[in-house]
Amino acid sequence: MTGTAMDWASVSDAEVVRACRAGDDAAWRELVERFSRYVLAIARAHRLGEPDAEDVFQETFVRIYEHLGRLRSDDAVRPWIGQLTRRLCIDRLRAAVREPVADDPEEQGELDRRLTAVDEAVSVQEALRTLSADCREILDRFFCRDQSYHTIGELLDLPPGTIASRISRCLAKLREAYEGRSEPRPASGET
Amino acid sequence: MPGDDLSALPVQGLLDELASESPAPAGGSAAAVAVAMAAALVEMGARRSPAWDDAIGVAAQARAIRRRTVPLVQADADAYAASLAALASIESIQDAPGAERDEAIASALAGAADVALAIARAGTDTAFLAELVADRGEPSGRDDAQAAAVLAEAGTRVAAALVAANLVTAEGDDRETAAASCARSAAMVRSRMGE
Numbered sequence: 001m002t003g004t005a006m007d008w009a010s011v012s013d014a015e016v017v018r019a020c021r022a023g024d025d026a027a028w029r030e031l032v033e034r035f036s037r038y039v040l041a042i043a044r045a046h047r048l049g050e051p052d053a054e055d056v057f058q059e060t061f062v063r064i065y066e067h068l069g070r071l072r073s074d075d076a077v078r079p080w081i082g083q084l085t086r087r088l089c090i091d092r093l094r095a096a097v098r099e100p101v102a103d104d105p106e107e108q109g110e111l112d113r114r115l116t117a118v119d120e121a122v123s124v125q126e127a128l129r130t131l132s133a134d135c136r137e138i139l140d141r142f143f144c145r146d147q148s149y150h151t152i153g154e155l156l157d158l159p160p161g162t163i164a165s166r167i168s169r170c171l172a173k174l175r176e177a178y179e180g181r182s183e184p185r186p187a188s189g190e191t
Numbered sequence: 192m193p194g195d196d197l198s199a200l201p202v203q204g205l206l207d208e209l210a211s212e213s214p215a216p217a218g219g220s221a222a223a224v225a226v227a228m229a230a231a232l233v234e235m236g237a238r239r240s241p242a243w244d245d246a247i248g249v250a251a252q253a254r255a256i257r258r259r260t261v262p263l264v265q266a267d268a269d270a271y272a273a274s275l276a277a278l279a280s281i282e283s284i285q286d287a288p289g290a291e292r293d294e295a296i297a298s299a300l301a302g303a304a305d306v307a308l309a310i311a312r313a314g315t316d317t318a319f320l321a322e323l324v325a326d327r328g329e330p331s332g333r334d335d336a337q338a339a340a341v342l343a344e345a346g347t348r349v350a351a352a353l354v355a356a357n358l359v360t361a362e363g364d365d366r367e368t369a370a371a372s373c374a375r376s377a378a379m380v381r382s383r384m385g386e
Contacts, residue, residue, distance in 0.1 A: 142252065142255065143255055146255075146259050148312035148313070148315065148316050148373075149315070149316050149319055150312065150315065150316075150369075150372070150373070150376070151312075160315075160319065160376065161319055161322075161380075163319075164248075164249065164252055164316075164319055164320055164323055165245060165323070167248060167252055168244075168245035168247075168248025168249055168251075168252070169245070169248070170248075171247070171248040171251055172244070172245075172247070172248060175247070
């Protein structure tokens with residue numbers, strides 16, 4: 001795999017990891033691009049302030065760079081990054097308050113819910129990457145940019161009356177991809 | 192009604208607000224509620240059609256439209272109140288040149304036109320979905336799908352009229368054309384579905 005003119009959208013996480021190990025600079029950029037929002041979302045789920053969240057972000061990617069070679073299963077890169085980030089967030093919180101973090105079961109439950117939501121969002125993003133560019137675009141325009149069928153139809157040169165059915169078919173494909181990818185994976189792949 | 196969100200009120204409370212002497216909320220908020228109700232009926236029709244392959248996708252789209260329309264109930268009231276306040280303040284600059292006054296009035300009304308156009312677009316989309324549910328969903332849900340189409344058309348037409356009213360000083364504005372097109376599309380869809 002080379003870094004020139006690569007369409008990363010269709011490349012799996014495991015392939016990106018392998019390319020990183022092979023020293024592909026473009027793959028490293030893709031890895032950071034692919035997981036930066038995930039890492040920041042976990043930091044924010046821990047209610048870290050912006051400076052601390054940014055520190056965790058930097059430290060997480062430094063550790064990923066240093067330890068990626070020790071990742072046991074390339075498929076487990078996301079749970080590994082998630083666990084690494086969570087650990088760094090908790091270290092940061094402990095350093096700040098000098099007391100046990102999230103001892104309150106309600107607080108822990110709330111944190112778990114936020115982290116689950118982050119994981120689900122990332123799983124949806126991963127599933128989206130497996131769809132065709134057309135499907136990704138139509139779903140993005142309708143659900144993320146709140147565009148109307150008429151607007152989407154004009155942009156994609158389709159009658160507005162057909163957009164809804166097309167979105168439904170793309171959603172069905174997304175659901176299929178999501179369900180195929182949401183099998184539980186081990187939390188740690190590091191030796 | 193500053194400080195409260197109209198969409199969080201019980202139905203009776205919302206109706207009381209609409210009926211009050213206060214100029215806002217008014218027709219735009221009512222149109223947004225009509226469109227949101229239509230989207231909810233479409234979602235129900237899709238959910239009750241398990242044998243239809245596209246049902247889950249249509250329900251998801253109806254839910255998305257409802258979620259983006261509900262905040263417009265309050266947004267329209269806010270935009271209308273803001274435009275009324277701006278118009279009142281413009282009256283105090285009677286001595287300003289005509290073109291300057293026109294520009295100030297157009298600017299005051301533009302926000303209300305944007306919200307109304309968003310309602311009109313959501314209404315048209317809901318009408319398209321209602322037609323799909325009526326055609327391909329469970330036959331027992333056809334009456335509710337037709338009700339959804341009527342509500343969606345009504346909300347769209349009201350919103351399109353408000354866009355036109357708010358852009359009365361801005362001749363040739365694309366938003367007026369877009370809103371009129373929404374109203375025509377919603378009426379066409381409802382008409383295809385019959386009475």
